[in-house]
Every structure is written in C-alpha cells, then in structure tokens.
Amino acid sequence: MSDNPKITGPQDAKFINLNQEHEVRTWxxxxNTTPEKLREAVEAVGTSVERVKEHLAGQR
Incomplete structure (x- = not known):
C-alpha cells in the first residue's frame, strides 16, 4: 500500500507498522529516535509500542 500524505498518525496507537512510512516518521x-533504531527495536521486541519504548529506554 502506498503512503497516503493525508494520514499523519499511526493507524493503531498500540502497534508500530514499519511498512507505512508515515508511521515510521510519526514514531x-x-x-525521539532514528528510523534505523526504531527498526532494530521492532526486530528485537516486536511491534508493541510499550515494548519498543522499554527497549529504546534501555539503550540510553
């Protein structure tokens, strides 16, 4: 699916969808991270926003 510029936030606030560029930008x-670190975190702990937050916090 292509990136729709009219969509400015995540479709589901509990999960991160790395297949949508607007979600990558939003998250x-x-x-406060880079797209690369976001992708690494999702790969490590899954798409749950809470788990990604915890993972990123542990790297600081």
Whole structure:
C-alpha cells in the first residue's frame, strides 16, 4: 500500500507498522529516535509500542 500524505498518525496507537512510512516518521519523532533504531527495536521486541519504548529506554 502506498503512503497516503493525508494520514499523519499511526493507524493503531498500540502497534508500530514499519511498512507505512508515515508511521515510521510519526514514531521516530514521538520516541525521539532514528528510523534505523526504531527498526532494530521492532526486530528485537516486536511491534508493541510499550515494548519498543522499554527497549529504546534501555539503550540510553
């Protein structure tokens, strides 16, 4: 599915969808991280926002 510029936030606030560029932009800004670190975190702990937050916090 292509990136719809009219969509500015995540479709589901509990999960991160790395297949949607607008979600990657939203989550990297929200979590104060880079797209690369976001992708690494999702690969490590899954798509749950809470688990990704915990993972990223442990790396600081």
């Amino acid at each position: 990297t800004k929200s979590l």
